[in-house]
Amino acid sequence: MVSDASKKKAAQKKAAAAAKRGGKAVAVAASSKAAENGSKVDSLASGVGDLHISDRTCTGVLCSHPQSRDIRIESLSLTFHGHDLIVDSELELNYGRRYGLLGLNGCGKSTLLTSLGCRELPIPGHMDIYHLSREIEASDMSSLEAVMSCDEERLKLEREAEVLAAQDDGGGEPLERIYERLELMDSSTAEKRAAEILFGLGFDKKMQQKKTRDFSGGWRMRIALARALFMNPTILLLDEPTNHLDLEACVWLEEMLKNFDRILVVVSHSQDFLNGVCTNIIHMQSKKLKIYSGNYDQYVQTRSELEENQMKQYKWEQEQISSMKEYIARFGHGSAKLARQAQSKEKTLAKMERGGLTEKVARDSVLVFRFTDVGKLPPPVLQFSEVTFGYTPDNLIYKNLDFGVDLDSRIALVGPNGAGKSTLLKLMTGDLVPLDGMVRRHNHLRIAQYHQHLTEKLDVELSALEFMLKEYQGTEEEKMRSAVGRFGISGKAQTMPMKNLSDGQRSRVIFAWLAYRQPQMLLLDEPTNHLDIETIDSLAEALKEWDGGLVLVSHDFRLINQVAHEIWVCENQAVTRWEGGIMDFKRHLKAKAGL
CATH class of the missing domain: 1.10.287 (Helix Hairpins)
Structure with missing residues (x-):
């Protein structure tokens, strides 16, 4: 086995050879203690947080000019926990381009973004990077202050200007230069810009003044996204930015990012979003990176x-x-x-x-989900009669709801965050009880609910197989292997601790767990978070073929388009049926936001 030192030596040799050939500026970066120390300031600025840099080895050779606004890295290799994710590949990021980073769950998309964000790859120092990977810390700062506080250069210049202005000579030429720089940075409109970004992401004026510690993790993620957009860095790295957004905020973000004129690299499972935003696609496959021109549809x-x-x-x-x-x-x-x-x-x-002979095309292994058909139950299976609900009687979320859901229902719930979509699902399962009215469920109805917090409740020290055997005690191991295998968890992935699985793989474990209960009705709350595009398509196919009832909450327009027969809008204490399809609803949201 080749040691890290040997790898580094080989990379340096390659760099020297490249420099000799082209006379271009060349640099090599590897994850070492020096690299870690060198990236501390950047990682704080980028919100990368806990880097676990020792788990990664990343090398590459910069073959573009150090002063260029375009980046070309050759001989790029990335290893994580001893596994090769990328081997001797190339990465090209051109100024003014917006790249969608695609690849199957577990191929290393997030690890590559983290390596870029930590400058483990040789990115010229004049290019600032912002990597959004986690929510903002809970503090006493308001959400508006939290967004504005990230602009460190502007704050530093404003402090210097204050000091200089207080001097006897009034600051002179140095103060003039600072004012010129602040004018370029548009500091006078900073608060207005920050407020507009927060508003686009769903924060009204009252919420903008609320302390960050009073928000949930999902809302703090939105504040972190607002910071990233406010910073307007040379290189913006976003990992699943739509995961905590409702459809309205997704539409706004898509419009915002399609005008981003620097370098954007975004990981997203939403084909609709990638079509709207991207000028190029980077596909990670077989430990290589391949770049395509155009949006997602053009890439396909x-x-x-x-x-x-x-x-x-x-x-x-x-x-x-x-x-x-x-x-x-x-x-x-x-x-x-x-x-x-x-x-x-x-x-x-x-x-x-x-x-060199032409290689056979490497097809992505297509995962086939399957839910067991459940037969019919006579309607009404789930009936809401004059249901009123609020967490307190003086703050009602729903008033006098009357509707039924049956086993042939395929419903997508839409509406702004806070309108009560997840609350409605909890009323359906019985986790919440109405203040008034009644929810009737058929005596034999088995409901399974998927929500994004289920993966957080997994004991990640257990393997997928151990978890399933513990949940369904007395089941044969072979039967359970087959059950998790049906959702793409096979081979070593079944027996390794789930902490070593990707987020998408852990989501699949949850689907296997739910499917094993053979529910007659599925309530899915943001099921696509962390799943790759191929897996989402497989989930859509499985849902279309299945004979049970479905109620879906999702920010993925394409999934809704594939599986929902009805769109129900949750808003203003009511649930009303939308006359038209989900893409009509998207056009309605754009018009409503003036986009």
Whole structure:
């Protein structure tokens, strides 16, 4: 096994060779104590937080000019917990471009973003980076103050200006230079900009003055996102920024980011969002990075065409090789003339192999989810009669709700955060009881609810298999292996501690756990968080084929479009049916926000 020192030496050798070849500025970065110390200031500014830098080894060679606004890194390799995620690949990030980073769950997308955010890769010092990876800390600062406080350069200049202005000579030329810089930074409108960003993300004036410690983790994540947008850095790194947003805020963010004119790298599972925002797609597959031009739909089309051509070339080459080998085997020892032809074919074959043969297309392994069909229950299965609910009687969320949900219902609940979508699901399960009216459930109805906090309740020291055997005691191990395998947790992933699984893999464990109960009705609250696009499509297919009832809360327009037959709007203490599809509703939200 090659040691870290040897790896670093090899990378430095490669850097020297590259410098010799092109005379370009070259740098190599590796995760070491020096790199860790060097990135402390950056990581604080970027909100990266606890870096666990020793778990990663990241090397690369900067082959673009150190003063350029474009970045090209060659010989990029990334290792995490001893596993190779990227091996000897290239990354190109051009100023003014917005990149969507795609790849299957567990391939290392978030790890790559963290390495970029921590400057473990050789990114020129003149380019500031903001990596959004966690919510803002709970403190006594208001949400508006928390957004503005992140602009350290502006605050520093304002303090210097105060000191200089208090001097006898009035500050002179140095003060003028500071004012010029502040004007460039538009400091006079800083508060207005911060307030507008927060408003777009769902914070009214009252919420903007509320202390950050009085918000939930999801809302503090929104404040962290507002900070990132307010900073307007040269390189903005966003990991699933829509996870804690409602549809309204998703629409606003999409419009905001499509005008971001620096370098954006975003990990997102929402195809609709990637289509609206991205100018390029970076696909992580087979430990390599491949860049495509265009948004998500264009990437799918281009990749499909390239793979089709590659497979044609691969098949043609394989047929040629097979034919030549057969000829050599038959006539290599025949008459002089045939032997010469056989030798000629041997030379042709060797030349083809030296030139590099076309590889077979590596298909992403498509995961097939499956929910067990449950048959029918006579309606009404779930009935709301004159239901009124509020956490306190003087602050009602719903008033006089009347509706029914049956096993053929496919409903998407939409509406702003705080309107009560998750509350409605809890009323359906019986976790909450109405203040007035009645919720009737069929005696034999089995309901399973998925919500994003379930993964937080997993004992991550256990393996997926141990967790399932503990939950469903008395079940045979082989049966349980099959149950988790159906949701893409196979091989070593079944027996390793769940703390070593990606967020998406842990979400799949929860789906396996829910599906094993064979529910007749699924209540899904943001089921797509942390799932890759392929897994979401698989989930959509499984839900379409399943014969049970579904109530869905999601910020993923495409998933709603695939599985929902009805859109119900939760707003103003009522639940009303939207006449039209989810894309009509998206257009309505844009118009409402004046976008």
